Amino acid sequence: MKGAVGLAIAAVGIAGWNLACVTLPVARALDQDPRNGPVQVVAYHRGLVLPDTLVVDVWGAQPPAGSLDVLRALMQAAAILDEHNYETVVLAYRGRPRFKLPGFYFQQLGHDYDRGEDTTNLVRTLPQNVRTLDGNAAFETWTGGMLGVQDRQMDDVQTFSRRWWMDGRRF
Numbered sequence: 001m002k003g004a005v006g007l008a009i010a011a012v013g014i015a016g017w018n019l020a021c022v023t024l025p026v027a028r029a030l031d032q033d034p035r036n037g038p039v040q041v042v043a044y045h046r047g048l049v050l051p052d053t054l055v056v057d058v059w060g061a062q063p064p065a066g067s068l069d070v071l072r073a074l075m076q077a078a079a080i081l082d083e084h085n086y087e088t089v090v091l092a093y094r095g096r097p098r099f100k101l102p103g104f105y106f107q108q109l110g111h112d113y114d115r116g117e118d119t120t121n122l123v124r125t126l127p128q129n130v131r132t133l134d135g136n137a138a139f140e141t142w143t144g145g146m147l148g149v150q151d152r153q154m155d156d157v158q159t160f161s162r163r164w165w166m167d168g169r170r171f
Contacts, residue, residue: 021045022054022081029080030073038065041073043081052087054106058165059094067161071123078110091130093165099138100131127156 026043030036040060046053056077061070074091086103101109109129112122127139139156142149 025080026077029076033072033076035069036073036076038062039069039073041070041077043077046090052085052103053090054081054084054086054088054103055090055092055097057092057095061165067157067166068123070161070165071126071157072119075109075113075119075122078106079114080110082107082110082114091164097133098164099160100133100135101129102131105129123157124150124153127153127160130160 022043022045026041030039030041038061040058042057042059044055044057045051046055056074058070084107086106088103089101089106090097091099091101109122109126113119128137128141130138132138139160140152142152
């Protein structure tokens, strides 16, 4: 009986730590921007206990939410957590991992967003930093003429969004 009580107390403590350190700060930050109303994004430590792995989980996005709305929420989450050092950030949809970001990139994304960097540039270059679950580059880093590169980068933004969360939406 003592072992079960101790385990229950530990579980409550771990859940509370996760809630206080990650979930609530991100939820509060996202709630401050009324544009995030149709977007439901939750952040938590993987398995609730792995502090070096953050999960940014899209639970839902109702019309008129689009790619930029979810990506803005991701950048806002990164900004509120930019003092944390994560090894990996898992991008999930309804609890199912879809992609990963290197922790250092997530931290830099948050720092840049919080300092007012050009959001269009941050969005355009995001896919080239996305990794598949096995760690390979999910998208190319484009080179060439400016207009051609920007066009391909924006195509990658749409493909990334579709593969991360759009294909799973139900209205």
